[in-house]
Amino acid sequence: MSETPERYDIVVAGAGYVGLATAVAIADAAPGLRLLVVDAAPDGAWRRDGRASAIAAAAIRMLDRLGVWDGIADGAQPITEMIVTDSKTADVVRPVFLTFGGEASPGEPFAHMMPNVALNGALRARAEALGVAIRGGTTVTGYDEGPASIEIHLAGSGGGHLAGGETVEARLLIACDGVRSKIRDMAGIRTVHTDYGQSGIVCTVAHERPHNGRAEEHFLPSGPFAILPLKGNRSSLVWTEPTREAERLVSGDDLVFELELEQRFGHKLGRITVEGGKRAFPLGLTIARDFVKPRVALAGDAAHGIHPIAGQGLNLGFK
Template sequence: MDMLVVGGGYVGLAMAVAVKQAAPHMAVEVVEAAPADVWQKDPRASAIIEAAIQMFSVFGLWDEISAEAQPINKMIVTDSKTGDPVRPVFLTFGNDGGKSDGDADADAGEARPFAHMIPNSVMVGALLKACERIGVTIRNGVKATAFKAGPVSAEVTLSDGTTLAPRLVIACDGVKSALRDMAGIKTVNWSYGQSGIVTTVEHELPHDGVAEEHFLPSGPFAILPLKNNRASLVWTERSEDADRLVEADDLVFEDELERRFGHKLGSLKVVGPRRAFPLGLTLARAFVAPRIALCGDAAHGIHPISGQGLNLGFKDVAALAETVVEADRLGLDIGSVEVLERYQTWRRFDTFRMGVTTDVLNRLFSNDIAPVRLVRDIGLGLVDRVPKLKDYFIAQAAGKPNADSPKLLAGRAL
């Protein structure tokens, strides 16, 4: 086997598709501990930036996915207390092709949303079909229990007793990656004492593709538009409060939800399961070791305040796939540290920068200290009023490619 991907979620499947599509001769397998249909039953949705959408277009999957995708046409950012009757808007991002309102070059005729909301079940379903079409083998219901790097290949033992010998192993098994630990890669991590409550609501009035992020004393409350007058919520609370809310009866939960959501979209109804996920920062000290590379949450777990967690994983996929495919074409050993170092160099700074940014933003906005509130509101207002600064943040949010970007993120095949 050439490449074994451990973890069959969105990042793992995208990694397998990216390499197998560009190098059909390579033997690529995916191992996933969960049963075959678990990921397809995921009720959540994710905000996918324009750069990642370009990658799905190269895979030939965007036409299928886009039918269920909701464009985010506008982003509104507010900063207030939970009980404030009015929430002043300090920052807006519009659907104007990645340009700020003050940029005369913005061409409304070529406007593209900087992100789309995509149901996770739709995304993983499309990736699974692609795997079947191009010949990626998927083993469900088994997990990797041992890893050992060798001079020519790795040795990976599975829970069913099978031993595999891939030239390269990709760890896509999440923020608590067992494979990362087996490879001896250490992490830097801490908890925020917060949890993210995730659920889906149905509302009475149309959202017009507008997403909102309200910075509240306990953490950000994000309203992300979905099709059919629905919205996906990422609601940050202190962990003990989040647990209490998730376990509360519907009346209590919806009452607390309305206090934060407001009434601008009419009456609300919770239509999805509610779950709470503990939030923290985890950064791997290294992204690669002999015969193994970390990808997605196995390499980095960040706060959802910027909505970039999964998108960072897709950026990893684009960079790692390009590294592996080009090394294979040159006849190099795809599992050697010398080859994998290119991927690590490519991705570590961007990941570190995003981890620090989300950490600082969360600490800055998840409090109700008056002087801090004044400083951050002035900062948001400044960004909103300085076109070049605003353009920069929009470009970062959309993952706008530059000269050093991986090909897939610019819509180019490997």
């Protein structure tokens, strides 16, 4: 006789920001519900994320209401000013055609830059404090939908807890497993997709001069080039190039990369050096034709993966 599956009210697939924030919001609003978050990445893999994200004022208010923001606010860099230019790479002077101050309301910056590892850690800590179970190295391999519940089949991945697989029962499965969502495919949900033929280069840079909280976005012929302020004399770089050129840039040595940076950004911040690694991510648009199916719901990039310009992807996911 088969074992009775362990029962949860809700299973969330994906322990990124949206998956964790979804679990925290549900657990905070309905303390009696039993929640499980599973993620394909091994336990602790999130600690190696060297990237940073722009979090808009509305998302910060949400994080504050959920008891997450206070613990990480000191590590966030307010964006006090934003300037935008439209120019060519070779232009020595780039006229500013748009600038605005950094307050959504008096005393409230319109956005903060936050290291990903700090945000993820705070969301995890809050989820666990609310009684949410989190399992790394665990993948949803399939599900069987019933009239009153859904049986979700799990398997270990990348050093997970499960060797021979496991089935859990829940009332709802929420897919927060990213733009290439396997659960979306399992549910038979079709998408509208556009490949931009571009990749976004992401890395952290250190510089000699202070940024004074100013973010800059340069619209160049190859795509947007943004430098976003972090704590201290450090900034987060998001640089769009055609995919082949992006691959060339990230695979080359840091000296060549830094020279390319100076050509695009100039010397306003003094000498710029790369901190840690640099990575390129393919850019595209993927919108699910349906966000819900019986016993299954999509959230975050699984529902709508868009261009990361101005931090729209993360902040739309939080909404």
